[in-house]
Amino acid sequence: MTELIAWLRATIEGDLAKARDVVQPDDQWYTARDLFEEAPCVDWDEGEFLTLYTPGVVIARCEAELAEIDAIMAMPHYAWDGRSEYGCPMLDPDAYAGPVCTCGRDAIVNRLLRIKASGYRHRPGWQEGWAP
Numbered sequence: 001m002t003e004l005i006a007w008l009r010a011t012i013e014g015d016l017a018k019a020r021d022v023v024q025p026d027d028q029w030y031t032a033r034d035l036f037e038e039a040p041c042v043d044w045d046e047g048e049f050l051t052l053y054t055p056g057v058v059i060a061r062c063e064a065e066l067a068e069i070d071a072i073m074a075m076p077h078y079a080w081d082g083r084s085e086y087g088c089p090m091l092d093p094d095a096y097a098g099p100v101c102t103c104g105r106d107a108i109v110n111r112l113l114r115i116k117a118s119g120y121r122h123r124p125g126w127q128e129g130w131a132p
């Protein structure tokens, strides 16, 4: 999982850096008409599609995805609430030999990150074993 997270972050941060390199102060939202007028070889449908990938859009998407990864990774293990006998052993891994998450947090985090990473499966470095 560590390798997948590092690869996913690096891929998104690479896209973010490329978008920041070319962003212009006023290009937050190109319209299809803007693109059609600037590049007449682009037809209307292509222009609409390309507006999904302007630098401002890419920056917003990358920043949101990096924040999403942080939020996924910050999901807590189940803590003892006074009603159940035990909390998750991962809350105190030093107290257990070979601690394994028993609350389901690690399985959920693993699944969410695999789903997110699969959106980048066409990129160099993707491993088929990461498929959700």
Ligand SMILES: [Zn+2]
Residues within 6 Å of the ligand: 077, 078, 088, 089, 090, 100, 101, 102, 103, 104, 105, 106
């Ligand atoms: Zn757990």
